[in-house]
Amino acid sequence: MPPLDESSFEDSYRKVFPLVLAKCRRMLRGDADAMDLAQEVFVRLWQHRELVQDPRTLTAWLYRVSTRLVIDRARQRTLGQESLRHLQETLEDAAAHDAEARFASRSKLRSVLADFPENELEAAILSRLDQLTHAEIAEVVGASERTVRRLLGRFDERCRALEENS
Amino acid sequence: MMPANERAPSATHPSYLALDRAALGSPSSEVTEHLADCEDCQQYVAGLRDAPQPALVAPLRARIEQAFHDRQKKRRLRWIGATSTLLAAAGVLLVIGRAKPPVVDQPSSYVGAKGLSSVWIYVKRGSATRLWDGKQAVAGGDRLRIKVDPAGYRRVEVYSVTNGNAPELLYAGSVAPTHSVTLPDAWEIDSEPGEERLMVVFSNGPVKPNWSHWLRGEVEPGIVVLPFVLPKRGVASPDASSDP
Numbered sequence: 001m002p003p004l005d006e007s008s009f010e011d012s013y014r015k016v017f018p019l020v021l022a023k024c025r026r027m028l029r030g031d032a033d034a035m036d037l038a039q040e041v042f043v044r045l046w047q048h049r050e051l052v053q054d055p056r057t058l059t060a061w062l063y064r065v066s067t068r069l070v071i072d073r074a075r076q077r078t079l080g081q082e083s084l085r086h087l088q089e090t091l092e093d094a095a096a097h098d099a100e101a102r103f104a105s106r107s108k109l110r111s112v113l114a115d116f117p118e119n120e121l122e123a124a125i126l127s128r129l130d131q132l133t134h135a136e137i138a139e140v141v142g143a144s145e146r147t148v149r150r151l152l153g154r155f156d157e158r159c160r161a162l163e164e165n166s
Numbered sequence: 167m168m169p170a171n172e173r174a175p176s177a178t179h180p181s182y183l184a185l186d187r188a189a190l191g192s193p194s195s196e197v198t199e200h201l202a203d204c205e206d207c208q209q210y211v212a213g214l215r216d217a218p219q220p221a222l223v224a225p226l227r228a229r230i231e232q233a234f235h236d237r238q239k240k241r242r243l244r245w246i247g248a249t250s251t252l253l254a255a256a257g258v259l260l261v262i263g264r265a266k267p268p269v270v271d272q273p274s275s276y277v278g279a280k281g282l283s284s285v286w287i288y289v290k291r292g293s294a295t296r297l298w299d300g301k302q303a304v305a306g307g308d309r310l311r312i313k314v315d316p317a318g319y320r321r322v323e324v325y326s327v328t329n330g331n332a333p334e335l336l337y338a339g340s341v342a343p344t345h346s347v348t349l350p351d352a353w354e355i356d357s358e359p360g361e362e363r364l365m366v367v368f369s370n371g372p373v374k375p376n377w378s379h380w381l382r383g384e385v386e387p388g389i390v391v392l393p394f395v396l397p398k399r400g401v402a403s404p405d406a407s408s409d410p
Protein backbone atom coordinates (compact mmCIF):
# COMPACT_ATOMS: atom_id res chain seq x y z
CA MET A 1 0.00 0.00 0.00
CA PRO A 2 1.40 3.45 -0.82
CA PRO A 3 1.93 5.86 2.05
CA LEU A 4 -1.07 8.15 2.30
CA ASP A 5 0.57 11.48 1.79
CA GLU A 6 0.13 14.46 -0.47
CA SER A 7 2.58 13.11 -3.05
CA SER A 8 0.62 9.88 -3.38
CA PHE A 9 -2.92 11.23 -3.58
CA GLU A 10 -3.75 9.76 -6.97
CA ASP A 11 -2.05 6.47 -6.19
CA SER A 12 -3.94 6.23 -2.91
CA TYR A 13 -7.16 7.07 -4.71
CA ARG A 14 -6.55 4.28 -7.23
CA LYS A 15 -5.79 1.73 -4.51
CA VAL A 16 -8.23 2.69 -1.77
CA PHE A 17 -11.25 4.29 -3.41
CA PRO A 18 -12.49 1.03 -5.02
CA LEU A 19 -12.65 -0.56 -1.54
CA VAL A 20 -14.58 2.38 -0.19
CA LEU A 21 -16.99 2.36 -3.11
CA ALA A 22 -17.53 -1.41 -2.88
CA LYS A 23 -18.37 -1.15 0.81
CA CYS A 24 -20.77 1.73 0.17
CA ARG A 25 -22.43 -0.11 -2.71
CA ARG A 26 -23.08 -3.10 -0.49
CA MET A 27 -24.93 -0.84 1.90
CA LEU A 28 -26.68 1.41 -0.62
CA ARG A 29 -28.25 0.41 -3.90
CA GLY A 30 -28.71 3.89 -5.30
CA ASP A 31 -25.50 4.49 -7.19
CA ALA A 32 -25.63 8.23 -6.59
CA ASP A 33 -25.99 7.64 -2.86
CA ALA A 34 -23.16 5.12 -2.81
CA MET A 35 -20.85 7.37 -4.81
CA ASP A 36 -21.59 10.37 -2.64
CA LEU A 37 -21.06 8.41 0.55
CA ALA A 38 -17.83 6.92 -0.80
CA GLN A 39 -16.50 10.38 -1.57
CA GLU A 40 -17.45 11.59 1.91
CA VAL A 41 -15.64 8.63 3.46
CA PHE A 42 -12.58 9.20 1.29
CA VAL A 43 -12.47 12.88 2.22
CA ARG A 44 -12.56 11.95 5.90
CA LEU A 45 -9.93 9.30 5.32
CA TRP A 46 -7.66 11.87 3.76
CA GLN A 47 -8.17 14.19 6.71
CA HIS A 48 -7.13 11.41 9.07
CA ARG A 49 -4.54 9.74 6.88
CA GLU A 50 -1.84 9.97 9.52
CA LEU A 51 -3.84 7.53 11.62
CA VAL A 52 -4.29 4.88 8.97
CA GLN A 53 -0.99 4.15 7.30
CA ASP A 54 -1.22 0.36 7.30
CA PRO A 55 -3.83 -1.78 5.53
CA ARG A 56 -5.23 -3.30 8.72
CA THR A 57 -5.88 0.01 10.47
CA LEU A 58 -7.05 1.65 7.27
CA THR A 59 -9.64 -1.01 6.44
CA ALA A 60 -10.95 -1.13 10.01
CA TRP A 61 -11.28 2.66 9.95
CA LEU A 62 -13.09 2.56 6.58
CA TYR A 63 -15.61 -0.01 7.75
CA ARG A 64 -16.29 1.82 11.00
CA VAL A 65 -16.69 5.28 9.50
CA SER A 66 -18.68 4.28 6.43
CA THR A 67 -21.09 2.16 8.49
CA ARG A 68 -21.69 4.94 10.99
CA LEU A 69 -22.15 7.48 8.22
CA VAL A 70 -24.73 5.37 6.47
CA ILE A 71 -26.69 4.93 9.69
CA ASP A 72 -26.59 8.70 10.22
CA ARG A 73 -27.81 9.35 6.70
CA ALA A 74 -30.56 6.76 6.96
CA ARG A 75 -31.81 8.36 10.15
CA GLN A 76 -31.66 11.82 8.67
CA ARG A 77 -33.62 10.47 5.69
CA THR A 78 -31.05 11.91 3.30
CA LEU A 79 -30.80 8.71 1.29
CA GLY A 80 -32.85 7.93 -1.80
CA GLN A 81 -35.78 5.53 -1.58
CA GLU A 82 -33.90 2.77 -3.39
CA SER A 83 -31.03 2.92 -0.91
CA LEU A 84 -33.30 3.06 2.10
CA ARG A 85 -35.28 0.10 0.82
CA HIS A 86 -32.12 -1.94 0.26
CA LEU A 87 -30.81 -1.13 3.71
CA GLN A 88 -34.13 -2.00 5.30
CA GLU A 89 -34.31 -5.26 3.38
CA THR A 90 -30.79 -6.10 4.45
CA LEU A 91 -31.75 -5.59 8.05
CA GLU A 92 -34.97 -7.49 7.48
CA ASP A 93 -32.99 -10.48 6.24
CA ALA A 94 -30.57 -10.03 9.08
CA ALA A 95 -33.37 -10.05 11.57
CA ALA A 96 -35.19 -13.08 10.21
CA HIS A 97 -34.35 -16.06 12.31
CA ASP A 98 -35.81 -18.48 9.84
CA ALA A 99 -36.63 -18.34 6.17
CA GLU A 100 -40.30 -17.58 6.76
CA ALA A 101 -39.87 -14.95 9.37
CA ARG A 102 -40.36 -11.48 7.95
CA PHE A 103 -41.67 -8.25 9.27
CA ALA A 104 -45.31 -7.86 8.48
CA SER A 105 -45.21 -4.14 8.26
CA ARG A 106 -42.81 -1.79 6.53
CA SER A 107 -43.52 0.86 9.10
CA LYS A 108 -42.35 -1.52 11.79
CA LEU A 109 -39.26 -2.20 9.77
CA ARG A 110 -38.52 1.50 9.46
CA SER A 111 -38.34 1.68 13.19
CA VAL A 112 -35.31 -0.62 13.05
CA LEU A 113 -33.35 2.13 11.35
CA ALA A 114 -34.89 4.92 13.33
CA ASP A 115 -35.06 3.53 16.82
CA PHE A 116 -32.54 0.76 17.31
CA PRO A 117 -29.33 1.77 19.05
CA GLU A 118 -26.61 2.78 16.63
CA ASN A 119 -24.07 0.31 17.98
CA GLU A 120 -26.47 -2.60 17.44
CA LEU A 121 -27.22 -1.49 13.88
CA GLU A 122 -23.52 -1.09 13.25
CA ALA A 123 -22.76 -4.61 14.44
CA ALA A 124 -25.68 -6.00 12.42
CA ILE A 125 -24.56 -4.34 9.19
CA LEU A 126 -20.97 -5.48 9.65
CA SER A 127 -22.07 -8.99 10.47
CA ARG A 128 -24.86 -9.65 8.02
CA LEU A 129 -23.94 -7.42 5.15
CA ASP A 130 -20.14 -7.40 5.20
CA GLN A 131 -20.00 -10.89 6.69
CA LEU A 132 -17.41 -9.99 9.27
CA THR A 133 -16.61 -12.45 12.03
CA HIS A 134 -17.21 -11.45 15.63
CA ALA A 135 -13.48 -10.94 16.07
CA GLU A 136 -13.35 -8.66 13.04
CA ILE A 137 -16.36 -6.64 14.20
CA ALA A 138 -14.73 -6.28 17.60
CA GLU A 139 -11.62 -4.93 15.92
CA VAL A 140 -13.59 -2.50 13.75
CA VAL A 141 -15.81 -1.05 16.47
CA GLY A 142 -13.20 -1.19 19.22
CA ALA A 143 -15.10 -3.52 21.53
CA SER A 144 -14.63 -7.02 22.88
CA GLU A 145 -16.00 -10.06 21.10
CA ARG A 146 -18.29 -10.59 24.06
CA THR A 147 -19.73 -7.13 23.56
CA VAL A 148 -20.24 -7.84 19.87
CA ARG A 149 -22.14 -11.04 20.66
CA ARG A 150 -24.27 -9.09 23.12
CA LEU A 151 -25.01 -6.35 20.56
CA LEU A 152 -26.02 -8.85 17.91
CA GLY A 153 -28.12 -10.79 20.42
CA ARG A 154 -29.96 -7.64 21.45
CA PHE A 155 -30.47 -6.67 17.84
CA ASP A 156 -32.12 -10.02 17.16
CA GLU A 157 -34.24 -9.74 20.30
CA ARG A 158 -35.50 -6.32 19.27
CA CYS A 159 -36.31 -7.61 15.80
CA ARG A 160 -38.21 -10.57 17.22
CA ALA A 161 -40.15 -8.22 19.50
CA LEU A 162 -41.05 -6.11 16.47
CA GLU A 163 -42.25 -9.16 14.59
CA GLU A 164 -44.38 -10.27 17.47
CA ASN A 165 -45.93 -6.84 17.85
CA SER A 166 -46.63 -6.40 14.17
CA MET B 167 -28.55 -9.93 -10.20
CA MET B 168 -25.65 -9.40 -7.86
CA PRO B 169 -23.46 -6.32 -8.36
CA ALA B 170 -19.97 -6.98 -9.72
CA ASN B 171 -18.34 -5.92 -6.48
CA GLU B 172 -20.06 -8.62 -4.46
CA ARG B 173 -19.89 -12.37 -4.38
CA ALA B 174 -22.37 -14.99 -3.24
CA PRO B 175 -22.72 -14.91 0.54
CA SER B 176 -21.52 -17.99 2.26
CA ALA B 177 -20.11 -18.96 5.59
CA THR B 178 -17.21 -20.55 3.77
CA HIS B 179 -15.92 -17.30 2.27
CA PRO B 180 -13.70 -14.82 4.11
CA SER B 181 -15.36 -11.56 5.06
CA TYR B 182 -15.20 -8.56 2.75
CA LEU B 183 -12.87 -6.96 5.25
CA ALA B 184 -10.42 -9.83 4.90
CA LEU B 185 -10.65 -9.66 1.10
CA ASP B 186 -10.15 -5.88 1.12
CA ARG B 187 -6.98 -6.41 3.12
CA ALA B 188 -5.85 -8.92 0.55
CA ALA B 189 -6.52 -6.40 -2.22
CA LEU B 190 -4.26 -3.93 -0.40
CA GLY B 191 -1.50 -6.51 -0.35
CA SER B 192 -1.95 -7.70 3.21
CA PRO B 193 -3.76 -11.04 3.08
CA SER B 194 -3.80 -13.50 5.94
CA SER B 195 -2.52 -16.99 5.16
CA GLU B 196 -6.08 -18.36 5.34
CA VAL B 197 -7.29 -15.82 2.80
CA THR B 198 -4.35 -16.51 0.49
CA GLU B 199 -5.21 -20.19 0.63
CA HIS B 200 -8.89 -19.51 0.03
CA LEU B 201 -8.21 -17.18 -2.89
CA ALA B 202 -6.20 -19.85 -4.64
CA ASP B 203 -9.33 -21.97 -5.06
CA CYS B 204 -12.30 -19.58 -4.96
CA GLU B 205 -13.24 -17.96 -8.22
CA ASP B 206 -15.91 -15.72 -6.64
CA CYS B 207 -13.44 -14.20 -4.22
CA GLN B 208 -10.76 -13.90 -6.89
CA GLN B 209 -13.21 -11.89 -8.98
CA TYR B 210 -14.11 -9.66 -6.06
CA VAL B 211 -10.45 -8.89 -5.31
CA ALA B 212 -9.64 -8.39 -9.00
CA GLY B 213 -12.54 -5.92 -9.22
CA LEU B 214 -11.03 -3.87 -6.42
CA ARG B 215 -7.82 -3.61 -8.36
CA ASP B 216 -9.53 -2.07 -11.38
CA ALA B 217 -8.68 1.59 -11.60
CA PRO B 218 -11.57 3.82 -10.53
CA GLN B 219 -12.81 6.73 -12.61
CA PRO B 220 -9.97 9.21 -13.09
CA ALA B 221 -12.61 11.92 -13.52
CA LEU B 222 -13.29 11.78 -9.80
CA VAL B 223 -9.83 12.92 -8.77
CA ALA B 224 -10.49 16.62 -9.29
CA PRO B 225 -13.91 16.71 -7.52
CA LEU B 226 -12.46 14.72 -4.64
CA ARG B 227 -9.60 17.15 -4.26
CA ALA B 228 -12.13 19.98 -4.29
CA ARG B 229 -14.17 18.30 -1.54
CA ILE B 230 -11.06 17.75 0.54
CA GLU B 231 -10.09 21.41 0.16
CA GLN B 232 -13.62 22.50 1.04
CA ALA B 233 -13.70 20.23 4.09
CA PHE B 234 -10.35 21.63 5.23
CA HIS B 235 -11.60 25.21 4.94
CA ASP B 236 -14.85 24.34 6.72
CA ARG B 237 -12.92 22.86 9.63
CA GLN B 238 -10.64 25.88 9.81
CA LYS B 239 -13.67 28.17 9.77
CA LYS B 240 -15.36 26.24 12.58
CA ARG B 241 -12.21 26.41 14.67
CA ARG B 242 -11.89 30.12 14.00
CA LEU B 243 -15.49 30.75 15.04
CA ARG B 244 -14.97 28.73 18.20
CA TRP B 245 -11.85 30.75 18.88
CA ILE B 246 -13.60 34.06 18.33
CA GLY B 247 -16.25 33.07 20.88
CA ALA B 248 -13.66 32.04 23.39
CA THR B 249 -11.52 35.10 22.83
CA SER B 250 -14.51 37.36 23.53
CA THR B 251 -14.91 35.66 26.86
CA LEU B 252 -11.23 36.00 27.53
CA LEU B 253 -11.25 39.72 26.81
CA ALA B 254 -14.26 40.25 29.02
CA ALA B 255 -12.55 38.65 31.97
CA ALA B 256 -11.11 41.21 34.32
CA GLY B 257 -9.12 39.10 36.69
CA VAL B 258 -5.67 37.78 36.25
CA LEU B 259 -5.33 34.13 36.90
CA LEU B 260 -2.65 31.67 37.17
CA VAL B 261 -2.54 27.99 37.46
CA ILE B 262 0.13 27.41 40.00
CA GLY B 263 2.44 24.75 41.19
CA ARG B 264 2.38 21.11 40.40
CA ALA B 265 0.55 18.67 42.51
CA LYS B 266 0.58 14.95 42.91
CA PRO B 267 -1.57 13.44 40.14
CA PRO B 268 -5.07 12.81 41.44
CA VAL B 269 -6.65 9.40 41.28
CA VAL B 270 -9.61 9.61 38.95
CA ASP B 271 -12.41 7.82 40.73
CA GLN B 272 -15.15 8.36 38.20
CA PRO B 273 -15.45 6.97 34.68
CA SER B 274 -14.93 9.61 32.06
CA SER B 275 -17.54 10.65 29.57
CA TYR B 276 -16.83 11.67 25.99
CA VAL B 277 -16.94 15.40 25.40
CA GLY B 278 -15.18 15.82 22.06
CA ALA B 279 -16.46 15.86 18.54
CA LYS B 280 -15.94 12.90 16.22
CA GLY B 281 -12.66 13.08 14.36
CA LEU B 282 -11.39 16.19 16.13
CA SER B 283 -8.78 16.59 18.80
CA SER B 284 -10.51 16.47 22.17
CA VAL B 285 -9.69 17.50 25.71
CA TRP B 286 -11.10 16.30 29.01
CA ILE B 287 -10.43 18.36 32.13
CA TYR B 288 -10.73 16.60 35.47
CA VAL B 289 -11.19 18.61 38.62
CA LYS B 290 -10.19 17.05 41.89
CA ARG B 291 -11.58 18.52 45.08
CA GLY B 292 -10.85 16.73 48.29
CA SER B 293 -11.09 13.05 47.45
CA ALA B 294 -13.60 13.46 44.61
CA THR B 295 -12.61 13.83 40.97
CA ARG B 296 -15.13 15.07 38.43
CA LEU B 297 -15.06 15.68 34.72
CA TRP B 298 -15.41 19.41 34.10
CA ASP B 299 -18.66 20.03 32.20
CA GLY B 300 -17.67 23.30 30.56
CA LYS B 301 -19.62 25.45 33.03
CA GLN B 302 -18.89 24.47 36.61
CA ALA B 303 -16.77 26.82 38.66
CA VAL B 304 -13.44 25.67 40.01
CA ALA B 305 -12.04 26.97 43.28
CA GLY B 306 -8.69 27.67 44.85
CA GLY B 307 -7.16 24.43 46.01
CA ASP B 308 -8.79 22.34 43.27
CA ARG B 309 -6.42 20.28 41.20
CA LEU B 310 -6.70 19.94 37.45
CA ARG B 311 -5.71 17.00 35.37
CA ILE B 312 -5.98 16.91 31.60
CA LYS B 313 -6.66 14.03 29.24
CA VAL B 314 -6.34 14.49 25.50
CA ASP B 315 -7.31 12.67 22.34
CA PRO B 316 -4.74 13.92 19.82
CA ALA B 317 -6.76 12.69 16.80
CA GLY B 318 -3.59 12.19 14.78
CA TYR B 319 -1.37 14.87 16.26
CA ARG B 320 1.88 13.86 17.91
CA ARG B 321 2.55 16.63 20.38
CA VAL B 322 0.55 18.49 22.97
CA GLU B 323 1.32 21.68 24.85
CA VAL B 324 -0.71 23.27 27.64
CA TYR B 325 -0.52 26.97 28.43
CA SER B 326 -1.91 29.10 31.19
CA VAL B 327 -3.09 32.46 29.92
CA THR B 328 -2.86 35.61 31.98
CA ASN B 329 -3.97 39.03 30.91
CA GLY B 330 -1.13 41.18 29.70
CA ASN B 331 1.51 38.49 29.99
CA ALA B 332 2.78 35.90 27.59
CA PRO B 333 1.02 32.59 28.16
CA GLU B 334 2.95 30.34 30.50
CA LEU B 335 3.89 26.89 29.30
CA LEU B 336 2.64 24.30 31.79
CA TYR B 337 3.29 21.16 29.85
CA ALA B 338 4.83 20.06 26.56
CA GLY B 339 5.41 16.56 25.35
CA SER B 340 4.93 13.93 22.68
CA VAL B 341 1.80 11.81 22.57
CA ALA B 342 0.77 8.73 20.63
CA PRO B 343 -1.34 10.06 17.75
CA THR B 344 -3.94 7.34 17.96
CA HIS B 345 -4.49 7.07 21.70
CA SER B 346 -6.13 9.18 24.35
CA VAL B 347 -3.73 9.92 27.16
CA THR B 348 -3.88 11.58 30.56
CA LEU B 349 -1.04 14.06 30.89
CA PRO B 350 1.35 13.14 33.68
CA ASP B 351 1.23 16.52 35.39
CA ALA B 352 -1.52 18.05 37.51
CA TRP B 353 -1.96 21.67 38.48
CA GLU B 354 -3.41 23.31 41.51
CA ILE B 355 -5.75 26.27 41.22
CA ASP B 356 -4.70 29.35 43.14
CA SER B 357 -7.14 31.50 45.09
CA GLU B 358 -6.63 34.66 43.07
CA PRO B 359 -9.90 36.13 41.77
CA GLY B 360 -10.74 35.75 38.10
CA GLU B 361 -10.97 32.77 35.85
CA GLU B 362 -8.66 29.97 34.92
CA ARG B 363 -7.76 30.12 31.28
CA LEU B 364 -5.97 27.31 29.56
CA MET B 365 -4.95 26.67 26.01
CA VAL B 366 -4.20 23.24 24.68
CA VAL B 367 -2.14 23.13 21.49
CA PHE B 368 -1.92 20.05 19.28
CA SER B 369 0.81 19.80 16.66
CA ASN B 370 3.17 17.36 15.04
CA GLY B 371 6.34 18.84 16.51
CA PRO B 372 7.58 21.74 18.60
CA VAL B 373 5.95 24.96 17.46
CA LYS B 374 6.83 28.53 18.18
CA PRO B 375 3.67 30.08 19.63
CA ASN B 376 2.34 32.83 17.46
CA TRP B 377 0.10 34.43 20.04
CA SER B 378 -0.64 37.60 18.14
CA HIS B 379 -2.19 35.50 15.37
CA TRP B 380 -3.58 32.70 17.51
CA LEU B 381 -5.47 35.12 19.72
CA ARG B 382 -7.16 36.45 16.60
CA GLY B 383 -8.12 32.93 15.64
CA GLU B 384 -5.57 32.71 12.86
CA VAL B 385 -4.05 29.31 13.39
CA GLU B 386 -1.74 27.94 10.74
CA PRO B 387 -2.50 24.56 9.13
CA GLY B 388 -1.21 21.57 11.04
CA ILE B 389 -1.89 23.08 14.45
CA VAL B 390 -5.00 23.00 16.60
CA VAL B 391 -5.41 25.47 19.46
CA LEU B 392 -8.23 24.81 21.93
CA PRO B 393 -8.94 27.47 24.58
CA PHE B 394 -10.74 26.78 27.87
CA VAL B 395 -12.11 29.27 30.35
CA LEU B 396 -12.95 27.85 33.76
CA PRO B 397 -15.03 30.13 36.00
CA LYS B 398 -13.57 30.39 39.47
CA ARG B 399 -14.89 31.16 42.91
CA GLY B 400 -13.06 31.43 46.24
CA VAL B 401 -11.29 28.68 48.05
CA ALA B 402 -13.03 25.32 48.04
CA SER B 403 -14.24 24.19 51.41
CA PRO B 404 -12.97 20.74 52.30
CA ASP B 405 -16.49 19.43 52.80
CA ALA B 406 -17.60 20.60 49.36
CA SER B 407 -15.80 17.75 47.68
CA SER B 408 -18.94 16.49 45.98
CA ASP B 409 -19.63 19.80 44.30
CA PRO B 410 -16.69 20.83 42.15
